[in-house]
Amino acid sequence: MWTPRYLDNGNVGAGIDTFMTVVSIVYAGTYITNTYIPLNSMPHSIWVIELICATLFAVDFATRGIYLNNRRQDFLLSVTALVNAVVILPLMCILLGAAGVIQVAETMDGTLSVKNLGDWTFFNSFFNSVMTFVTIDKPPSDNALSKIFVGVLVCVFILVIPYQISNVMDLSRSISSYEQASYRPTRNSRHVVLCGDLTASRIGHFFREIFHNDHDFVGVHVVVLSEDPPVTSLKALLLDPFFAKRVWFIQGSLLEVDDAKRAACDSADAIFILTSRVDVEGEGANEKIAKRNTPAKKLPTTAEEAVVDDVGNLNFIVDHIVVCVTTELAFATDLEHLIGPLRARSLKQYRPVVIMTAKLPDDDIYESFSHFLDVHFVVGDPYRRKTLRRAGVSDAFRVLILGTSCLISDNNSELLQDAESVALHRFITSFIGMPHAPRVITELGNRASVHFVAQNLLGNGWFQSSGDDNELAMFESSEAFSQNFFLSPAFASGLTYSSTLCDSLLINQFFNGRIKAILGEFMFASQTSHDTNTLRDAMLEANLQRSSLFAVEVPLDFVGRSFEYVFHYLLSSDDILVIGLYRCHPYMHPSSEKPEYKARVEFPENERSVPYGYVYVNPQPFEEITGDDLLYVLSDKQPCWANSPEE
Structure with missing residues (x-):
């Protein structure tokens, strides 16, 4: 059994096929040469070459075609073999054979000498056979044999050509140019490899980020290694002159050695593996974090024990945080990384966390954050007002809408993956009232969806209008939405986050x-x-203490001072590092309700307006600090002037 394996499927078989192809070309060349040689004067060398080629054809057909066949007789007599013998003939072989027959038919009557074939050289005969196929006109002469053969040739073309064209089209569709593409690094260029869970928008964002002018990294080449072929929008991006010179798209998998070699992963400066942002199976492979010691309070051991019917019965001392899980198929994973910073030791007091979900987490998922205090569940449909009342959404300090956990199969589903989050944002903001809308923070998977959140709040006085009735008129496509993500007021104010x-x-x-x-x-x-x-x-x-990030009100002593003064004062006196500002929108300050202006720090926490504005990173030294601002500070403990939740 080893003989057919090596002669048909192994490297030996591939070598034999290549050799027989060369023999076929040599045999065709000897025939064409023979047509230009006078009669009875064919060199002995050409005759020997033709004999050797014919012998090789016979040996190959007798061994690999007949002897190695499991059912030799049935194969030779089968209709399939006869049909294949006629149908699988390549088009070029038919044309060359037709050229030879037409030449013989036109010169066999003796009117033309062997040395003077006139218009019936082999080249002209080949041209006439091609023109007969293309035009299907009358035969090129009045010779009876030529007429008969041309008629048979046209019938054969009618049967063979559609089949051959179909095979060619199937072959072109089955073999993509991206499957054969490869990247060859050079000494003068650097390259990185991008692979993993890739979509058109993520790849486009990667290109814009790595080729950004701030990085001064124009000389780098990017090799995209994807298991799926590029979609239409990505093909258009790859045709961009800038990216066409710097980006190579290779269809393959990083797990395949040959594909990794085609992408030159062994010499890459870096390999970026983008992981999936969702886990619909609910089987996250993240390691469980170590549990810390907690006060002597009985903690729920299962998610069912942490379920409450109405958070109003718990009598929270401080306003709680509501986390909305939008998916109904599986529970969100990695919540321990969300709740962990809310339980930092540097905080004066912890805010309760209420998770509003339609499905409780599995035991292994709940175990990862079960050691945190004051984490409760409210089970119900988040699109029902009754569920929102039970979760205390109206009195919540913040409402966080987690992104929908869904798999992305194409471009359309990628654009629609945030539909539930946007719809829930609109429902909750209408429930709690627009004055409290900045309490709602939405996680988005697609950057373009941020403008739907902005449009939801546009007509309610939160975002300053530019005078255009349609604030989204400047964006002509979802690609423009994605590129202007950082310019959206919904992102700059901290109301949205994109994974x-x-x-x-x-x-x-x-x-x-x-x-x-x-x-x-x-x-x-x-x-x-x-x-x-x-x-x-x-x-x-x-010997340094660990710091945490806090957003605190500006003390009265610093109102009207420059950022430089506040920076140096807090750093030298309290070892507090100020890294930025949050400039609140003046519209939200309750000055219209008060006879005199007061800074935010002068109001009790429960009477302060919801902060809304924009983040100001790396402020100028001369920037004036106002009473509406918040300070982003790094400190080992919560600053002393920050109001405790108990107050």
């Missing part, structure tokens, strides 16, 4: 290796596991 920001952080990690450590310190400051404390060892060696 694509993780892609941006991943890309910038390539240029600045400290980003991951700094971000990890913000996210995991409340945890004590050695796996999650990214800066813990370095800080212990330097």
Whole structure:
């Protein structure tokens, strides 16, 4: 059984096929040469070559065609073999054979000498056979044999050509140019590989981020290694002159060695693996964080024990935070990373967390955040007002809408993946009233969806109008929506978050290796596991205390001062580092209800207006601080002037 395997499917068989192809070309060349040689003067060498070629054809057909066939006789006598013998003849072979027959038919009557074939050389005969097929006109002469053969030739063309064209089309569709593409690195260029869970929007965002002018990295090449072929919008992007010179798209998998070699992964400066942002199966592979010691309070051991019918019966001392899980198929994973910073030791008091969901988490998912205090569940449909009342949405400090967990199969589903989040945002804002709309923070999967949130709040006085009735008129497509994500007031004010920001952080990690450590310190400051404390060892060696990020009101002593003064004063006196401002919208200040202006810090916390404005990072030293601003500070504990939730 090893003989057919090696002669048909192995490297030996491929070598034999290549050799027989060369023999066929040589045999056709000898025939064409023979037509230009006078009669009875064919060189002996050409005769020997033709004999050798014919012998090789016979040996190949007798061995691989007949002997190695499991059912030789049935194969030779079958209708399939006879049909294949006629149908699978390549078009070029038919044309060349027809040229030879027409030449013989036109010169066999003896009117033309062998040395003077006139218009019936082999080249002219081949041309006439092609023209007969193209025009299907009358035969090129009045010779009876030519007429008969041309008629048979046309009938054969009618049967063979459609089949051959169909095979060619099927072959072109089955083999993509991206499956054969490869990247060859050069000494003068650097390249990175992009793979993982890729969509057209994520790939486009990656291109704009890595080729950004701030990175001064124009000389880099990007190799996209995707298991799926590019969609129409991505093909158009790849045809852009700028990207066409710097981007290679290869269809394949990183798990396949050959595909990885085609992408030159072994010599890449970096390999970016974008992971899926959702887990519809609810089987996250994240490691469980270590549980810390908690006060002597009985904690629920299962999610069912943490379910409450109405949060109003719990009599919370401080306003709680509501987390809305929009999916009905599976529970959101990795909630421990969301609740963890809300339970940092540097906080004076923790706010309760109420998770509003239609489906309780599995035991393994709940175990990851079951050790946190004051985490409760309200089970119900979030689109019912009764469920919102039971969850205390009207009295909540913040309402967080998590993104929908859905798989992205094409461009359309990618654009619609945030439909539930946008609809729920509109429903909740109408329920709590537009004056409290900035309490609702929405997670989005597609950046273009941020403008639907902005449009929802546009007509209610939150966003300053530019004078155009249609605020979205400046954006002509979802691509423009995505590119203007950072310019949207819904994002600048902190009302929306897109999970694509993780892609941006991943890309910038390539240029600045400290980003991951700094971000990890913000996210995991409340945890004590050695796996999650990214800066813990370095800080212990330097005898430094760990810091947390706080947003606090501006003290009265700093109102009207410059940012430079506030920065140096807090750093020198309290070891507090101010890294930015949150400039609140004057429209939300309750000055119209008060006879005199007061700063935010002068109001009790429950009477302060919902902060809305924009984040101001790296302010100018001369920037004046107002009483409506919030300070973003890094401190080892919550600043003393920040009101405790008990007050």
